[in-house]
Amino acid sequence: MSTDPSNPSPTLLSAACPLPASQHPRVLLGHGGGGRLTQELVERMILPAFANAHLDQRHDAAVLPTAGARLAFTTDSHVVHPLFFPGGDLGTLAVNGTLNDLAMSGARPACLSAAFILEEGLPFETLQRIVDSMKRAAAAAGVPIVTGDTKVVERGRGDGIFITTAGLGWIHHTATIAPASVRPGDLLIFSGDLGRHGIAIMATRESLQFESTIESDCASLVEPVLALLEAGIEVHCLRDLTRGGAASALHEIAGAAQLSLFIDEQRVNIRADVRAACEILGLDPMQVACEGRFLLVLPAAAAESALAVLRKFPTSEQAAIVGEVKERGRTPVVLRSRLGPARILEMGSGEQLPRIC
Amino acid sequence: MKYLDEFRDSELAGRVAAEIKRVTTRPWMLMEVCGGQTHSILRFGLDQMLPEQITLIHGPGCPVCVTPVEMIDKALELAARPGVIFCSFGDMLRVPGSATNLLSARAAGAEVRTVYSPLDAVKIATTHPDREVVFFAVGFETTAPATAMAVRQAAERGLKNFSMLTAHVLVPPALESILSAPDCRVQGFLAAGHVCSVMGHQEYEPIARTYRVPIVVTGFEPLDILEGVCWCVRQLEEGRAEVENAYRRVVRREGNRAAMDLVSEVFEAVPRQWRGVGQIPRSGLGLRAPYARFDAERRFTLSTQSVPESAECLIGEVLQGKIRPPQCPQFGTRCTPDHPLGATMVSSEGACAAYYRYREQTV
Numbered sequence: 001m002s003t004d005p006s007n008p009s010p011t012l013l014s015a016a017c018p019l020p021a022s023q024h025p026r027v028l029l030g031h032g033g034g035g036r037l038t039q040e041l042v043e044r045m046i047l048p049a050f051a052n053a054h055l056d057q058r059h060d061a062a063v064l065p066t067a068g069a070r071l072a073f074t075t076d077s078h079v080v081h082p083l084f085f086p087g088g089d090l091g092t093l094a095v096n097g098t099l100n101d102l103a104m105s106g107a108r109p110a111c112l113s114a115a116f117i118l119e120e121g122l123p124f125e126t127l128q129r130i131v132d133s134m135k136r137a138a139a140a141a142g143v144p145i146v147t148g149d150t151k152v153v154e155r156g157r158g159d160g161i162f163i164t165t166a167g168l169g170w171i172h173h174t175a176t177i178a179p180a181s182v183r184p185g186d187l188l189i190f191s192g193d194l195g196r197h198g199i200a201i202m203a204t205r206e207s208l209q210f211e212s213t214i215e216s217d218c219a220s221l222v223e224p225v226l227a228l229l230e231a232g233i234e235v236h237c238l239r240d241l242t243r244g245g246a247a248s249a250l251h252e253i254a255g256a257a258q259l260s261l262f263i264d265e266q267r268v269n270i271r272a273d274v275r276a277a278c279e280i281l282g283l284d285p286m287q288v289a290c291e292g293r294f295l296l297v298l299p300a301a302a303a304e305s306a307l308a309v310l311r312k313f314p315t316s317e318q319a320a321i322v323g324e325v326k327e328r329g330r331t332p333v334v335l336r337s338r339l340g341p342a343r344i345l346e347m348g349s350g351e352q353l354p355r356i357c
Numbered sequence: 358m359k360y361l362d363e364f365r366d367s368e369l370a371g372r373v374a375a376e377i378k379r380v381t382t383r384p385w386m387l388m389e390v391c392g393g394q395t396h397s398i399l400r401f402g403l404d405q406m407l408p409e410q411i412t413l414i415h416g417p418g419c420p421v422c423v424t425p426v427e428m429i430d431k432a433l434e435l436a437a438r439p440g441v442i443f444c445s446f447g448d449m450l451r452v453p454g455s456a457t458n459l460l461s462a463r464a465a466g467a468e469v470r471t472v473y474s475p476l477d478a479v480k481i482a483t484t485h486p487d488r489e490v491v492f493f494a495v496g497f498e499t500t501a502p503a504t505a506m507a508v509r510q511a512a513e514r515g516l517k518n519f520s521m522l523t524a525h526v527l528v529p530p531a532l533e534s535i536l537s538a539p540d541c542r543v544q545g546f547l548a549a550g551h552v553c554s555v556m557g558h559q560e561y562e563p564i565a566r567t568y569r570v571p572i573v574v575t576g577f578e579p580l581d582i583l584e585g586v587c588w589c590v591r592q593l594e595e596g597r598a599e600v601e602n603a604y605r606r607v608v609r610r611e612g613n614r615a616a617m618d619l620v621s622e623v624f625e626a627v628p629r630q631w632r633g634v635g636q637i638p639r640s641g642l643g644l645r646a647p648y649a650r651f652d653a654e655r656r657f658t659l660s661t662q663s664v665p666e667s668a669e670c671l672i673g674e675v676l677q678g679k680i681r682p683p684q685c686p687q688f689g690t691r692c693t694p695d696h697p698l699g700a701t702m703v704s705s706e707g708a709c710a711a712y713y714r715y716r717e718q719t720v
Binding site for chain 1: 370399406460461579694705715716
């Protein structure tokens, strides 16, 4: 599950009389933003309804014991407007998103499913381009799409095309890659620069013109993650930095592990054009989505060898240590600003709204 | 990044902070006027770099925050009308009216669109001649020229389906209102640099003279703000009360003539209600008679009555710098960005939002 909320609240899950699903009477766009509203939706409606030992782990993928091995299982729905954007399209997102969720549990992806909801009137040429992208992304990762489904809804009842993919993967290592394994003293590594996917989408959607085209970072993370594990590097936790950006991922881990995470703003790599776009729009780049970046938490002693492995792959060649884990303080995620003083790093609420001036 | 990294340089910032410490001999209370400055101060922890004698009070310069509940209710009523496309800056969408906000109105079926410029709303009106397009014109002097340009474009194109709900406000009358309050604690102002980039700083000179208060035109980056504080403290220590420009790379004394002319062609000063503060004479912009047909409040018959503001939300005290956000009993408990009682908690320039986002004691 890619909307893994922080601060699991056992009392909430076992409450005999459930809280209202939301203080809002209707679903808001912000409930899909990967921030606090998404957390509220999942905690108050989804988790209480389906509670079980695997779901309650709230990991990117569920890890299921089978005879003699462990199986990772995940699913993700993909909607994006526009369908095509610099650096990718809905098809690349649908395949890489699910591959990445499997990778975050340290699994080697075995196969995918794909279910399409198509709106009446969608040009076949558009569908063909998206299917071709999926084919290329799946082939690049060496993972077959083994089952699927198509449904068509009336014109006006869908947004062109929605794709849901599910994935299975085998876990060949014995490590527990989860927030529970995170320890004070661990280091935090971001696998690359932040915020490019979200800004690429926003720029295309709103026809914002910058000096250069900002391309999405959409990519499969399977190779660098498996390389880390194959090199025998001790990995405590992995999380992809999708909706809600780095801020949500950090909060989810801090909440689940009951520890505090400290980030050094100076060390976080955000490209100049992305920073400029965020300044103009009044967005925090740490809250902007990526689709090909992850957070790695590991013991300090393993950090240098991890960086050496990550730098061999184009998607993670700019990996860098950005902070550390400490005992739980008053604040779950602290950002040391480039001028020195520290502040909290907030988890976004939901929908990112550009400012007035 | 050019013009950004230079003004966030930690070594230079440290030097200015040391200079402030050197010149400060007594306690001083300064108000940064603009909410964008408040956010910079909390985001970069600039207040923590200042000597203890310097207190920064957060001013009313957040246009979203000062827009009264009644105006939000009017916006909601307009947005809910069949056939209306309601265009707004993103900032306004989360702001609570007396019952709901524009995001919830959109979820309930209203067509609410986020625009980046008032000119986008004119474009939408041009491409949707069968729909009524209403733009929520909110902002200080900074955004007024773009709003005025939208009105002029709509007039030139002969658009009959474009109008605006005008909530534009002006800075100098608000400063005078703060200064003439009997319990005013403000001893110096950091004026809002971007407002002055349009208006210049001539109009602040009578205020500095009349109230014997230093006013330093200040930018938004860490070094800009520290520099503004330094200049303001220096004036106070030396017993001067002048208008100084610490944001010379953007602001000229006479302002931007073309922008000012455009604004005064389209708008005139009108009395305006400020949220939590009350009515301030000549503190808003209203459409002049030749452009009155673009006034949404005239075009549509609105049933919104004036509504009392929530007694729970201490937004008025916050906007006038009388209390700090964490001093409000609702802060971080009954009032959060997801379930706000007032605009200061949700605007990107709101003081409560700044404390909620950046300050440790709020967690």
